[in-house]
Amino acid sequence: MRAFMVSCKTKGEIDLMREAGKVVGQTIEEVAKYIKPGITSEELDKIGEEFIRSRGMIPAFKGLYGFPGSICISFNEEVVHGIPGKRVLQEGDIISLDVGATNKGWNADGAATFPVGKVSEEALKLIAVTREATMIGISQMKLGNHLYDISDAIHDYVEKQGYSIVTQYVGHGIGRKVHEEPQVPNFRQPVRGMALRKGMCLAIEPMVNIGTFETVVKEDKWTVVTKDGSLSCHWEHSSAITDGEPLILTLP
Ligand code: MG
Numbered sequence: 045m046r047a048f049m050v051s052c053k054t055k056g057e058i059d060l061m062r063e064a065g066k067v068v069g070q071t072i073e074e075v076a077k078y079i080k081p082g083i084t085s086e087e088l089d090k091i092g093e094e095f096i097r098s099r100g101m102i103p104a105f106k107g108l109y110g111f112p113g114s115i116c117i118s119f120n121e122e123v124v125h126g127i128p129g130k131r132v133l134q135e136g137d138i139i140s141l142d143v144g145a146t147n148k149g150w151n152a153d154g155a156a157t158f159p160v161g162k163v164s165e166e167a168l169k170l171i172a173v174t175r176e177a178t179m180i181g182i183s184q185m186k187l188g189n190h191l192y193d194i195s196d197a198i199h200d201y202v203e204k205q206g207y208s209i210v211t212q213y214v215g216h217g218i219g220r221k222v223h224e225e226p227q228v229p230n231f232r233q234p235v236r237g238m239a240l241r242k243g244m245c246l247a248i249e250p251m252v253n254i255g256t257f258e259t260v261v262k263e264d265k266w267t268v269v270t271k272d273g274s275l276s277c278h279w280e281h282s283s284a285i286t287d288g289e290p291l292i293l294t295l296p
Pocket of ligand 1: 153
């Protein structure tokens, strides 16, 4: 039996996280305007960092566990944690932007995946399925449900679409720290887990692959890629549990 230390946030704390989340959503929108063949991921990172700082907030990932960038930018078969660098975006790539912002000590974390120019039908479907899997997971964030109802709903949907779900990386609680308890797996669990409570804030972030669910970490010790090199997609929102519908914190 594992004991969880899960904190429920107050209205005031959630307001601060919503402010952070708004900037996360706006940063993703802003950086996405520059997603075109020819730009480097390093340039996108700089645009994102400047945007977050212009709003008086701190890029939450900069230096987190030693991460060198402000935004995680992952290409194609890269699942998550891509380091911004000299790699140039090419027509047909898909690019995920994973952004965190800290507002007066409170965090929000969100991600989205975008096509670069014209991409394959398959890539577009993968993006649509991953986004929908996120929203399906969030829709389970209500009183009366248990933690792993979220996991089961995401897994069921992704599997029905014929894709696989990454199991080595999971969603998480969020608040004063970017990563808090509980972990939120995106795959089915043998039990329902803890009962959800008002004020719990969770980042739901399915990572969906066209091929195998298995992943490996590249030599840079950060970038996670699919083991078979197949395309991967990532989407994420931080949300708070309320008396009614979940409050999505990371919408622009
Ligand atoms: Mg996250």
